Amino acid sequence: VSAARHERVGLVSIGDELVSGRIVDRNSGEIAARLLELGFEVSEVRVLPDDEEKLARAFVDLCAEHGVVVATGGLGPTLDDVTRHAAARAAGVGLTRSEEALVAIRAAFAGRSFAMGVSNERQALLPDGARMLPNPVGTAPGFSVEIGGALVFALPGPPVEMRRMLEDHVLTELTASIASAVATRTTHLFGLSESVFADGVQEWMRRDVNPLVGVTAHAGVLTVTVRARGVGLADASDLADARLFEIEAAFREHVFSRPHGDLARVLGELLVERGISVATAESCTGGLLAARLTAVPGISAVFREGFVTYADEAKARTLGVPAELLARHGAVSAEVAAALSRGAAERTGARLALSVTGIAGPGGGSPAKPVGLVHFGVLVDGRVETVERRFPDRGRSFVRGLAVNTALFLGLRALS
Amino acid sequence: VSAARHERVGLVSIGDELVSGRIVDRNSGEIAARLLELGFEVSEVRVLPDDEEKLARAFVDLCAEHGVVVATGGLGPTLDDVTRHAAARAAGVGLTRSEEALVAIRAAFAGRSFAMGVSNERQALLPDGARMLPNPVGTAPGFSVEIGGALVFALPGPPVEMRRMLEDHVLTELTASIASAVATRTTHLFGLSESVFADGVQEWMRRDVNPLVGVTAHAGVLTVTVRARGVGLADASDLADARLFEIEAAFREHVFSRPHGDLARVLGELLVERGISVATAESCTGGLLAARLTAVPGISAVFREGFVTYADEAKARTLGVPAELLARHGAVSAEVAAALSRGAAERTGARLALSVTGIAGPGGGSPAKPVGLVHFGVLVDGRVETVERRFPDRGRSFVRGLAVNTALFLGLRALS
Numbered sequence: 001v002s003a004a005r006h007e008r009v010g011l012v013s014i015g016d017e018l019v020s021g022r023i024v025d026r027n028s029g030e031i032a033a034r035l036l037e038l039g040f041e042v043s044e045v046r047v048l049p050d051d052e053e054k055l056a057r058a059f060v061d062l063c064a065e066h067g068v069v070v071a072t073g074g075l076g077p078t079l080d081d082v083t084r085h086a087a088a089r090a091a092g093v094g095l096t097r098s099e100e101a102l103v104a105i106r107a108a109f110a111g112r113s114f115a116m117g118v119s120n121e122r123q124a125l126l127p128d129g130a131r132m133l134p135n136p137v138g139t140a141p142g143f144s145v146e147i148g149g150a151l152v153f154a155l156p157g158p159p160v161e162m163r164r165m166l167e168d169h170v171l172t173e174l175t176a177s178i179a180s181a182v183a184t185r186t187t188h189l190f191g192l193s194e195s196v197f198a199d200g201v202q203e204w205m206r207r208d209v210n211p212l213v214g215v216t217a218h219a220g221v222l223t224v225t226v227r228a229r230g231v232g233l234a235d236a237s238d239l240a241d242a243r244l245f246e247i248e249a250a251f252r253e254h255v256f257s258r259p260h261g262d263l264a265r266v267l268g269e270l271l272v273e274r275g276i277s278v279a280t281a282e283s284c285t286g287g288l289l290a291a292r293l294t295a296v297p298g299i300s301a302v303f304r305e306g307f308v309t310y311a312d313e314a315k316a317r318t319l320g321v322p323a324e325l326l327a328r329h330g331a332v333s334a335e336v337a338a339a340l341s342r343g344a345a346e347r348t349g350a351r352l353a354l355s356v357t358g359i360a361g362p363g364g365g366s367p368a369k370p371v372g373l374v375h376f377g378v379l380v381d382g383r384v385e386t387v388e389r390r391f392p393d394r395g396r397s398f399v400r401g402l403a404v405n406t407a408l409f410l411g412l413r414a415l416s
Numbered sequence: 417v418s419a420a421r422h423e424r425v426g427l428v429s430i431g432d433e434l435v436s437g438r439i440v441d442r443n444s445g446e447i448a449a450r451l452l453e454l455g456f457e458v459s460e461v462r463v464l465p466d467d468e469e470k471l472a473r474a475f476v477d478l479c480a481e482h483g484v485v486v487a488t489g490g491l492g493p494t495l496d497d498v499t500r501h502a503a504a505r506a507a508g509v510g511l512t513r514s515e516e517a518l519v520a521i522r523a524a525f526a527g528r529s530f531a532m533g534v535s536n537e538r539q540a541l542l543p544d545g546a547r548m549l550p551n552p553v554g555t556a557p558g559f560s561v562e563i564g565g566a567l568v569f570a571l572p573g574p575p576v577e578m579r580r581m582l583e584d585h586v587l588t589e590l591t592a593s594i595a596s597a598v599a600t601r602t603t604h605l606f607g608l609s610e611s612v613f614a615d616g617v618q619e620w621m622r623r624d625v626n627p628l629v630g631v632t633a634h635a636g637v638l639t640v641t642v643r644a645r646g647v648g649l650a651d652a653s654d655l656a657d658a659r660l661f662e663i664e665a666a667f668r669e670h671v672f673s674r675p676h677g678d679l680a681r682v683l684g685e686l687l688v689e690r691g692i693s694v695a696t697a698e699s700c701t702g703g704l705l706a707a708r709l710t711a712v713p714g715i716s717a718v719f720r721e722g723f724v725t726y727a728d729e730a731k732a733r734t735l736g737v738p739a740e741l742l743a744r745h746g747a748v749s750a751e752v753a754a755a756l757s758r759g760a761a762e763r764t765g766a767r768l769a770l771s772v773t774g775i776a777g778p779g780g781g782s783p784a785k786p787v788g789l790v791h792f793g794v795l796v797d798g799r800v801e802t803v804e805r806r807f808p809d810r811g812r813s814f815v816r817g818l819a820v821n822t823a824l825f826l827g828l829r830a831l832s
Binding site: 016017021022024025031042043045047076078117118119120286287288289290295298299305306308309311314317318348 | 723
């Protein structure tokens, strides 16, 4: 499956903070993964400091071997930022202030509380012959320019801006030029481990098979990718769809979404669609469950209220959990989880109420109730079920993240 | 602050999975950070596939410009693993099976549940003239070899093995050869933009000055780094401290922490230390403020309760915000922000109550109250102050993240 030169891509990540190790370069990995889905293969990544001469040399080198080079970073307003200068030098052209870019930068600053500094005008400099790439989510425009027969894209370093401009400009342009077709399908599973999944589909995950199945895990969510190469897009799509179907059939009760792995969005959109009101009651997750649900645009139509009853007295005062129940079973118990979801539903009138109470650590564990023990309450139209989970103790934020996703998945399952 | 050639280090991270984006290269950052502490500057990182020819060329290139090159990965037993071959080719020498390495590999397999395969004997191949570096935590030995006057260290890719061998071999050897010393200082600021900061200290951020000042921004938090080079560690430290002092004096009201940039941790630890109880009342941030504060270990001693009063009726019912006030000023107003913090303090008895109400988007904005408008309420011992901010509309999660950090910063300032 070796790619032709024009399908080979080189990446450059630019910034002193990346080379020195203060910040991990995540942009390259993300760009490489997105490109791979389209059938483009990244064959080299260089991480370089904000050093004009070094950058110019890297551009020349990479452009000799690749059809496309994508650079991120070094487009800021300070004297440190020299990506524009390096690209101009490598292309053997001058650097001119672009009126089009200046207008875009001024527009980005209009209506902000931060004023545009003189240094921001520097961001309007572009190599002669370059095309400006508008940045709808930041102040630094990017650009594309030809160097030694290769097409170079320069994008800003902040991931939010990079991501948007990668989609808008780089991927759109490259997609138009693809030769052999690659089809990619994705699905998302919850409630089983990466290795249990991998054991089940071992033969489909060997590097040399087509389609190729890959899996990654984050906070309990498995992202399964099927990538098929075919003679045309229809052929590749058929291959990918067939394999995806087999996988989803084998793990039916774990599949929750195809397009994305955000359990909050899947549950939130379902609630909005069906007009089901929701409330949350949290102890160890401390508001994270409410925060995840309220991150979903449009959720205000159904999200009634969230309660972060962290202290025991808050559980009693606000959600009416009997003090006697807390004393007898402890705050981390199925009984209290049930009482929390009941209290949240009764106070707000919500049809769905999710509760979480557990021991996230680092302290607070005991042999009977170790760090990682979490109880969940799921109330639908007045009926409560409770679920107990024992997560591995890989730190407070790991346990909290997994607990939130579990609560969301339980809510989703209760409604289907 | 240019380092002498013998103090400049190049890094090579080797592996198909790193280039394709399936795994993020964390080794380079870790190695760079450790080297920097010793005064060695990493000036380039290359991430490359398991491709002998490409690797050999990278070794030659990097050895021409650096005194030391550290490579990780590609030392496994399979045919994919070609780092040894590439190093031999770049050094212009042959590859011979080392009896010393074979003995070490056999010893590593003794007492393991996996048997040593024939393929593992491949791991005993070393470039002629290379020195074997024992690996006490894995089966693959590393090696060091001279290429073009530079010293090349080849270490295994798995982080646990890399880390141990970096300490045992690379750092020990390099420490013995240090000439000048480097001291690094960091501080964190909130409430001003990266470019306003850069405009204010422009002269100190030029790449050729000593000490050198750098800045990065995330969710409104600026991380400022001062790096000084001196004839000895005491001298370097004095230079770095003096510049840090000047910066902190110039931006006094924005400085909130030296060791780390987590505003929730700074505020949370202050609250625990002083025994000040806290409650939160959130609308647009939907629990994120409570989630950030409850992520701080030990916070349960002071965190009373969090209210996610998303719907207007929840604001009225749970926190006693008068319906008349909501109708007259709207939920996003200074009046309602004040009432939310008062309600949270009254219900819980907390001494500090922070409230957030705003328009995070994507919908819900108007000319008078655009997306990005957020009102904050800060109550300390019964006295409320309100603050209004207009953040740029870079998406819901950007506005929410900035709003949470602003609330934390306002809480911190109110207590100092």
